Amino acid sequence: MAIEVSNKQVILRDFVQGFPKEPDMYVTSGTVTLTVPEGSSGVLVKNLYLSCDPYMRGRGTATLTPSTLDPVVDSGNQGFKEGDLVWGVTGWEEYSLITTPEVLFKIKHSDDIPLSYYTGLLGMPGMTAYAGFFEVCSPKKGDTVFVSAASGAVGQLVGQFAKLTGCYVVGSAGRKDKVDLLKNKFKFDDAFNYKEEKDLDAALKRYFPEGIDIYFDNVGGKMLDAVLFNMRMHGRIAVCGMISQYNLQQPEGVHNLVQMVVRQIHMVGFLVHDYFQLYPKYLNLIDQLYIFIYYNDNEV
């Protein structure tokens, strides 16, 4: 007989306007059957770790979709069996039935890697940093790199990948302790608190007197506008997110796009899902670089 257990879920009431507030979400408890439905090729997982990622802000209503680490509870899919450890995109709930198992990745656990890393360094944020920096920006030794929201799960890795590539890298963040982390732990060449800069253009000129080759954009808005005036010829902008805009009723205008032509800029918006086929390649890279990388599991 199918076993039923309770399944706690965090649900969004409605599409969130402005900054998300606690009343926008509620906790509910339903039940879930611990077997996949007859004939389904889905995979039932128990969520061990859930992350709260900026990209979730762009989602509509219903269950939040964080990245996760889970053991398979039951599987109707021949690629997965009970007990497999997997990570992927799931719901903010205790158990999830994944009907598109191509978004799940099996992991081989080793004791020296915290399991929670599969919601960060070894999961979606890590792959985002990897794809956005290496695949979108084609970095080379000596390039100047600017990263906004640089202490976040993605930004902190972009900076370290840039350093390991031989680039000069500067990050921005919005709090002193984050700026300190960037300089002292994440090995950025320099960092600044954008909230303390009256003139972002002047700040960028201070750190990049010769201009920026690569901008890894996590914020959009005013910072993007200032960056456009500081890009070098043939500069590349990877647009990973625009978090400065997500909570605004009316997005800010970006005024300096003419610089796209003047400076022959490539600007590419990307979603990590397009690059998941590179995950094995990414794991190999991290395997080699692991001892050089500082990963802060709690920083967002």
Added chain:
Amino acid sequence: MAIEVSNKQVILRDFVQGFPKEPDMYVTSGTVTLTVPEGSSGVLVKNLYLSCDPYMRGRGTATLTPSTLDPVVDSGNQGFKEGDLVWGVTGWEEYSLITTPEVLFKIKHSDDIPLSYYTGLLGMPGMTAYAGFFEVCSPKKGDTVFVSAASGAVGQLVGQFAKLTGCYVVGSAGRKDKVDLLKNKFKFDDAFNYKEEKDLDAALKRYFPEGIDIYFDNVGGKMLDAVLFNMRMHGRIAVCGMISQYNLQQPEGVHNLVQMVVRQIHMVGFLVHDYFQLYPKYLNLIDQLYIFIYYNDNEV
């Protein structure tokens, strides 16, 4: 003895603010020696045809730099000799000493091609359309293509290249006779007058109910903003120019850049100079396509 002749020039007084007006320019007449200076590897040309191109608006002061067709008068460069017909970027004047002859292209004149075409179809605007459409946008059969300022020297060719590639192509222009040209002569699938559209988003949705794969942007501003909301996933935007912005004191804001991420858009600003090495390839293509192409020498 070196022969001196008069050299009439059109000169910009200063960097132009707002719409260019006649007093912003003046005509002057100096003299020019009809030999290149001793030891120079420059090329002296007599300008036969000069074009007036939108990109000139972005230039600073001093001589205007149109594209041109010229015979060589004297040459200190072994690649060119007296009497060669060349096109390239020169000054708005009767004679120009070109000190960077790598921007000059020799032509073989044939009687069935008007010489003036080397300031258009067979010159800089043609190469711009070719590079921007084929090299930047990677078009394929069935793609939906939108071109703004579509009756211009560049846009009219982009539309025809798109049709010859098997794309569906719609253009916008700002006057009825231009719209008629687009539909009747330049073989666009459809065209509209953007000045008659209250809601650009609605206009684009009318012509592209399934969205836009490729946007060839000549105008920037409000049209770009509306296009961003109508791009298909992995859409490509070639930013050739932003003429709606050149005469504004303060450029308009583009508010919908978040769509870059949501729709994974590639937006590439380009200048034709990066692609001039492809000119022989382009000439070959036009050689094959010539009978299919309608070129309007006067339209801008």
